[in-house]
Amino acid sequence: MNSKQINQTGNIESAQISRNLTRRDFLRLGLVAAGAIVVSKVAPVLAGGKPPPTTTRYPLRIPPGASPLNYSLTAAPGSVDVGGGKNSSVLAYNGHFPGPTFRANKGDSASIQFTNGLSEATTVHWHGMIVPTAADGQPQDLVAPGANYPYEFQINQRAALNWYHPHPHMATGKHVVLGLAGAFIINDAEEAALGLPSGAYEIPLIVRDANFDSAGNLVYNPTSSGYLAKNPMVNGTRDPYLNVDSAVYRFRVLNGASARLFKLALNNGALFTLIGNDGGLLETATQVSQIEFSPGERLDLLIDFRGLASGATIMLQDLNTGWNLLEFRGTGVAGGGSIPTGTLSTIARLSGPATPTRSFSFDGMTRINGQEYDMDRIDFQVPFGQTERWRFTTKGNAPHPIHIHGASFQVQSRTGGRGKVFEWERGWKDTVLLNDRETVEILIRFDAYRGTTQGRYLIHCHKLEHEDQGMMANFVVV
Numbered sequence: 001m002n003s004k005q006i007n008q009t010g011n012i013e014s015a016q017i018s019r020n021l022t023r024r025d026f027l028r029l030g031l032v033a034a035g036a037i038v039v040s041k042v043a044p045v046l047a048g049g050k051p052p053p054t055t056t057r058y059p060l061r062i063p064p065g066a067s068p069l070n071y072s073l074t075a076a077p078g079s080v081d082v083g084g085g086k087n088s089s090v091l092a093y094n095g096h097f098p099g100p101t102f103r104a105n106k107g108d109s110a111s112i113q114f115t116n117g118l119s120e121a122t123t124v125h126w127h128g129m130i131v132p133t134a135a136d137g138q139p140q141d142l143v144a145p146g147a148n149y150p151y152e153f154q155i156n157q158r159a160a161l162n163w164y165h166p167h168p169h170m171a172t173g174k175h176v177v178l179g180l181a182g183a184f185i186i187n188d189a190e191e192a193a194l195g196l197p198s199g200a201y202e203i204p205l206i207v208r209d210a211n212f213d214s215a216g217n218l219v220y221n222p223t224s225s226g227y228l229a230k231n232p233m234v235n236g237t238r239d240p241y242l243n244v245d246s247a248v249y250r251f252r253v254l255n256g257a258s259a260r261l262f263k264l265a266l267n268n269g270a271l272f273t274l275i276g277n278d279g280g281l282l283e284t285a286t287q288v289s290q291i292e293f294s295p296g297e298r299l300d301l302l303i304d305f306r307g308l309a310s311g312a313t314i315m316l317q318d319l320n321t322g323w324n325l326l327e328f329r330g331t332g333v334a335g336g337g338s339i340p341t342g343t344l345s346t347i348a349r350l351s352g353p354a355t356p357t358r359s360f361s362f363d364g365m366t367r368i369n370g371q372e373y374d375m376d377r378i379d380f381q382v383p384f385g386q387t388e389r390w391r392f393t394t395k396g397n398a399p400h401p402i403h404i405h406g407a408s409f410q411v412q413s414r415t416g417g418r419g420k421v422f423e424w425e426r427g428w429k430d431t432v433l434l435n436d437r438e439t440v441e442i443l444i445r446f447d448a449y450r451g452t453t454q455g456r457y458l459i460h461c462h463k464l465e466h467e468d469q470g471m472m473a474n475f476v477v478v
């Protein structure tokens with residue numbers, strides 16, 4: 001095994017790797033490969049600035065839609081045009097990178113027959129979906145190469161953008177970075193009544209970073225501190241553009257990177273209308289100029305292009321790197337739409353204890369409360385139906401995006417560091433960013449599944465390299 005092998009994607013000889021991979025191997029490989037990383041320094045484009053004219057841009061890929069009611073999903077090596085007409089080796093779901101966008105209604109029953117076409121074990125986890133353990137795609141429930149597994153669950157939760165991705169211990173980073181991720185959108189009556197932009201005016205955006213080898217294939221060359229790649233990519237497209245009508249658009253945005261925070265802004269200084277996040281709609285819409293979000297978090301954003309003339313452009317940017325993520329090009333075609341005012345959604349506030357029920361310290365790059373993940377150890381038990389207050393702290397190596405399976409939560413406070421709860425952290429969340437020197441408190445209640453066979457879940461850092469190295473814990477709702 002060498003670092004070259006782990007860089008090859010389509011040829012999944014690299015697949016051998018994680019079966020016998022120890023954490024030490026992981027670190028060693030990571031450090032070897034790290035030498036290849038060159039951090040690009042791109043000057044931020046100032047508000048109102050124009051993108052460099054030399055960049056050739058490619059049409060943004062929109063993944064095909066799919067119903068999860070009865071669907072066959074296969075993960076396998078694939079070959080995909082990531083821009084420019086030349087194919088790259090990736091890992092794909094049903095040949096698509098990103099995978100198909102599932103759409104279902106609250107009340108539906110999902111039945112997804114999964115086939116593992118990789119040459120190493122994997123799982124499918126439905127991030128944000130409240131499902132019983134057997135359908136949660138946890139590391140204990142690996143699907144062997146060539147094997148099938150039926151993921152079956154009831155959708156009993158509110159409208160939201162969730163997503164799906166592999167969750168095999170010590171190989172999640174590799175599988176996700178090499179391409180395995182897709183959107184899962186739940187609709188419900190409350191949301192439908194709002195008449196938000198839909199059809200061609202509702203677009204999922206999976207934002208991430210990526211490295212390519214000299215042949216243009218996706219590669220994964222992590223460091224133990226987190227994988228920061230050199231190029232932005234949206235919906236598996238490098239340097240994308242999207243033609244937009246004179247209309248209000250709804251963007252369902254996922255940070256699909258393994259470790260990178262993105263700070264979104266529009267280069268003309270226009271505001272986003274923030275309407276939702278991980279757990280669906282917020283109570284009301286808010287105008288914001290910048291939003292920073294971490295791996296696993298979602299945003300529901302409206303952008304008003306009604307004033308955009310034919311041929312005029314606006315750039316979606318990442319202020320942390322200065323990257324131009326996505327160029328919007330006006331068509332001048334009238335499309336309409338409006339920005340909602342008033343109540344979007346009713347959110348029942350959790351009320352719970354004023355002092356922490358439990359505390360979690362995210363330590364180093366591998367531990368929670370001093371312990372590395374052991375898939376055979378249950379670290380704590382949570383009483384069913386009771387609201388608890390959980391406190392998150394860190395002794396460094398942040399950012400740690402903290403993610404919990406099995407329930408959504410409400411962020412109560414952030415002290416130290418950035419010192420506040422942001423607009424996009426209101427409502428319901430399943431992932432929250434814990435940065436250096438910060439203490440974050442949440443209220444959470446598990447009221448769907450319980451017991452070791454149904455209600456065993458995970459809490460972990462969603463920086464995939466931290467997760468893979470053991471910053472993860474099992475718990476059971478009892």
Ligand code: C2O
Pocket residue numbers: 125127165167296403405458460462
């Ligand atoms: Cu998106 Cu446990 O993961």
Ligand code: CU
Pocket residue numbers: 125126127128403404405
């Ligand atoms: Cu999850």
Ligand code: CU
Pocket residue numbers: 362365397398399400401461462463466467471
């Ligand atoms: Cu972390």
